[in-house]
Amino acid sequence: MENIIRKGIAFNPEQLNQFDILSKDKGYKNRSEAIRDLIRKEIVEESSTDPETFMVGSLTLIYDHHAHNVQHELTHIQHHSDSLIRSTMHIHIDEHKCMEIIVLEGKVKDIKRLSDMMIATKGVSYGKLVLANSRVQ
Numbered sequence: 001m002e003n004i005i006r007k008g009i010a011f012n013p014e015q016l017n018q019f020d021i022l023s024k025d026k027g028y029k030n031r032s033e034a035i036r037d038l039i040r041k042e043i044v045e046e047s048s049t050d051p052e053t054f055m056v057g058s059l060t061l062i063y064d065h066h067a068h069n070v071q072h073e074l075t076h077i078q079h080h081s082d083s084l085i086r087s088t089m090h091i092h093i094d095e096h097k098c099m100e101i102i103v104l105e106g107k108v109k110d111i112k113r114l115s116d117m118m119i120a121t122k123g124v125s126y127g128k129l130v131l132a133n134s135r136v137q
C-alpha cells in the first residue's frame with residue numbers, strides 16, 4: 001500500500017475484542033481496513049451535513065404506477081432538476097410496483113431538496129437517499 005502512516009491507538013480490551021468479532025462477521029480481513037472504513041464513513045456522514053459540499057447520491061423510490069399522477073409528477077420533477085440527475089434506472093417489479101434508482105450529483109442542499117420533493121410525491125411508498133463522497137480516500 002502506498003502513502004500509509006502507522007499509528008498506535010489505545011483500546012479497551014473488551015471493546016477491541018467486540019470490534020474484532022464484528023469486523024470478522026462483516027468480512028474484513030484485517031482490523032486496519034475495518035477501522036479505515038469507520039473513519040471514511042464518519043467523514044462522509046460529516047460532509048453530508050454541510051449543504052455546500054459536492055457529493056454523489058443514489059435515491060431509491062418505490063411507487064405504484066397506477067396511483068394518482070405519480071409517474072407524471074416524478075418525470076416532471078426530474079425534467080426540472082437543474083442537471084443534478086446523472087442517470088435513472090427504472091425497474092418494473094410487478095404489475096403495479098415500480099422501483100426507480102436515481103443517481104444525483106451536486107451540492108448536498110440541492111440533492112436533498114430534489115430527493116425530498118420526489119419522496120414526498122403522492123403515491124411514492126418508499127424513498128431513501130444515500131449520499132457518498134467520491135473525494136474521500
Ligand code: NI
Pocket residue numbers: 065090091092093097098099
Ligand atoms: Ni414500471
